[in-house]
Each structure stands twice: as C-alpha cells, then as structure tokens.
Amino acid sequence: MSVTRIKVRGYHEDRFGHVNNARYLELLEEARWADFEARGVDVDFLKKHSLFPVVVHLAITYRRPASAGDTLAISVDVVRAGRRKIVLGQTATFDGSDDVCVEAELTVVFLDEATGRPVPLDDRFFRVWPELRSSDAPPA
Amino acid sequence: MSVTRIKVRGYHEDRFGHVNNARYLELLEEARWADFEARGVDVDFLKKHSLFPVVVHLAITYRRPASAGDTLAISVDVVRAGRRKIVLGQTATFDGSDDVCVEAELTVVFLDEATGRPVPLDDRFFRVWPELRSSDAPPA
Amino acid sequence: MSVTRIKVRGYHEDRFGHVNNARYLELLEEARWADFEARGVDVDFLKKHSLFPVVVHLAITYRRPASAGDTLAISVDVVRAGRRKIVLGQTATFDGSDDVCVEAELTVVFLDEATGRPVPLDDRFFRVWPELRSSDAPPA
C-alpha cells in the first residue's frame, strides 16, 4: 500500500468549482504511476519488457467533491491478483482526515507491445512486486 | 436514446497509441451534454433552475482500444430513474459496426447550487424528459 | 481557410467559469485536425508517409472568455509557408458575431518518424495543399 499526496489546483476544477470526474482519473493514475515506480515497475521496466499497462475496468464512487487548495491523499492497494490481471483499490481522502473524496477499483493488465495481448504476471513482476504472487484472495 | 459521433484525434491518445482511460470519460461527457441539450436540459435550463449535474458513480469497461482516425458512436440511454438520481447507460461503438469500444453505467444527480444537495426529479425535468417519469424499472 | 464550430461544455471550463488556457489549445488543435483532414492530411496520410505534426512555437492572445453554451467558430489559415515549416493563424470567434475569443499563431513542422527531423514540404504536401507551394509571403 502506498499513498501519494496531490494538491488540487484551479485547473483541475470545472465550472461548478469541483474536480471533474474525468480529472479524478488522472489524479488516480498519477498515484498509480508513483506507486508502480516506487516498486520498480517504471518506464524503464516497461520498455525493457515491451509492456504497457492498460485499465480494462474501472468503478468509481464520488463521495465528496474536492476543490482547489485541498490536498488529496491517494492510496493504491492490491485487492487481488489473477494470472494476467491485477485488481487495484484506490481511495482519495482529504489529507489529514478520514473523509473520503473518491473510491475506485480498477482492473489492470499489462499488454505485450508486439502482440497487444495481456501477459501472464510472472517472475519479472514477482521480483519487484511480491504481493502479486502471494495473493491469497481468490484469483481475479 | 441518442447517439453522438466523435472523431478520435491524436491529442486524445496516450503514449501507447490508445485513447487514455481518463479521456474516454470526456468523450462520454461530450455525448451526455449533446443528449441533455437536445432534450432542453442545456446550460440555460441549468442556470434558470440553479442546478448542476454531478456524476456520483461510474463503472466503465474498456473493450477495444480506439485510435486517432476512428469515429466513435456514443449512445446515451436511461437505464432507470429514481426519485433523485438517473442511471445512464453509455456505449461507444466503432461507427458503422457493432464493435464495442467502451461500455459505461453512470449515476447522475442534479445539485441545487444554493444547498449543494441533490434535488428531486420533478415536473421541471418531466416536461423535457418524460422518460424520467415513466420509468417502469425498479427505482434506483 | 476553414472554420470549425465547437460548442463549449462545462468540462472545458475551470473554476472561474471560463475555458482554461490549456483547454483552448485543444480546441484549436481540434480545428486544425478537421482542417488538415479535409485537405487529405489525415491519419492515413501521416501513417503512409511516417510523419507526425509537431507545434514548435505558439503565441496566443486571450481576448474574451468563453463559457459553457457558447459556440466558437475556429478558423485555420496559412500565414506563410517555409521550406520545412508552416505558420498557421487561428482565430476563435463567438459564432454568429465578429467578437474574438482567442487569436493564435502557430508554427508547425512534420517530423519523420524514423529520424525525428522535420521533413521538407514537398510534392506529397503540395498535391493536397497547394497553398503551401504558392506562398508569396517571405519564407518563414
């Protein structure tokens, strides 16, 4: 589990003074890249193995709107790992509180650049991300 | 049900040559505004009644990636209407085919600008959007 | 010269109820793609010749803010053509009036995908875009 803090800016908001629903996905993605990178699943890893990550399913609940000046603390968690996919949970809370801004669950696969097909989660991943191997939860 | 056609551009894509997951939400939103506007639920309607629409929940499945040059045909459908919320279904297909690019289900409420609370779906809406009243589906 | 009409939406605006300066660049880019495509400089043309267009310089003046519900009429004009670059003028007016929203001048080059270097504007371009050849203006 990791947490990334992002400050909400005026350009993140829409006309209603709230972060727009599409923009939240970018904030969540920013937190995922920070998380992946901290594990070693960074741009170099992806290039070396000719992989690119793709979100294939996403469910998000918007609980309380964020506005410019708020700092969101965005977590990334492995909910469960399957043979070829990872289900991640992400929660953005208002930093310094337990108040939830948005909650999301995403299914991510890694596509092989040559075939465009999802690759199995194998030793390349387990070396840097042991949690994917030890998943006790039922396979996704 | 309405369908809006949007041409995918280079600036919609990310480095993997696919439309990014956050960007799809903007394409879906564009189709919703076109749909709402065609019904009369446009900026003037919203201003007159001091309302603004908010997505409170969204689930999206990415089936096949779209690339620059593709035209997406994006539908908007009322799945069911509750007292204060509307569940919309949206499907983006590659124009001229039945191939699905993304499918989404969204729950939308209309907030009162003064209170920030969701308003009931009442005659103001039913006059322009009778489907909301006649919903036979179980209330959302 | 071509004109593309784009309706401004709530998700184009920022917290101040105006289209954000970064977002205007996307609206201008949308109009350029529509213009390029109408000439035959579309995704197929670019792929066939392994080219991609890049903006190397841009100057933009924001004259009057646009808001959701406005329709912008965005023109694309060749100001002058050089051996390897095109200077384009773009003006967004509020549709149905001469009121200017933004004015921009952009320098565009086409990079060769293999070398990453700007290619000369040659017969491939002149066939579909004769204006590039006949430029009487001093070369850019």
Add this chain to the structure above:
Amino acid sequence: MSVTRIKVRGYHEDRFGHVNNARYLELLEEARWADFEARGVDVDFLKKHSLFPVVVHLAITYRRPASAGDTLAISVDVVRAGRRKIVLGQTATFDGSDDVCVEAELTVVFLDEATGRPVPLDDRFFRVWPELRSSDAPPA
C-alpha cells in the same frame, strides 16, 4: 524565482510519445500555482480578495520533446510588472541538465470577481510579492 519539479507520465504524452502542446500549459500552470502559493498568493488569498488570475497572452517555444520518465524542472520568473499585469518567464529544463524543453512568456492579470476587470497590483500584492513593486524594467 522558483523551480518546481514534475515527473512526466504516460498520460501526459500523445500518440507520438511526446508531451502534447496543450499538456505543457498544464505543467507550466502547476509550477505557477506552486510558485504563487509559496509566496502567499494561494487559494485563500484569492478568495479573501475575490480575485482570480487569468493568462491574457502566452508565447511558448517547444525546443526538445519530453517523454514519460523525464523529470522537468520548471522555473517561474517575473520578467516585468506593470500597473495591472505581470509578465512571467517560465523555462522547463530536463532536470539535472541545462537542456531546455520549453520556454514560455505569459502575461497574467488578476480579475475582480465582481467586475470581471483587472485590478491594479497594489499593497495586497506587494506585501507578499515585493518583486512586483520594485520592478525596474519598463512597465508592461
């Protein structure tokens, strides 16, 4: 002068594997907010004085493309201050080198929320941002 470091992510890039020109404006804006905030010209300051900042002119030169994995060091500098406007210079270099990615000059005004007109740069600003007063350069 301040410098903000931003890591370029996959979702910042377009199909050509480069940060898109519109996206650069967001990265520059992020650095401006960080700079303004560090001086005390933050969301609270703006709300207290019912102001909002607007870019009225911008010129940007794209020198070398940035890709996912690059870290940009983005500076913010006052080039000159006028009675009602500030000309800012921003340069994004590849962190740890002098290689310039983009260079921009922007003219910013602060609009009064009630009148929509630019306010004079007065003591409210000088207290937190003395550089605006002491500008020796010819007024913008």
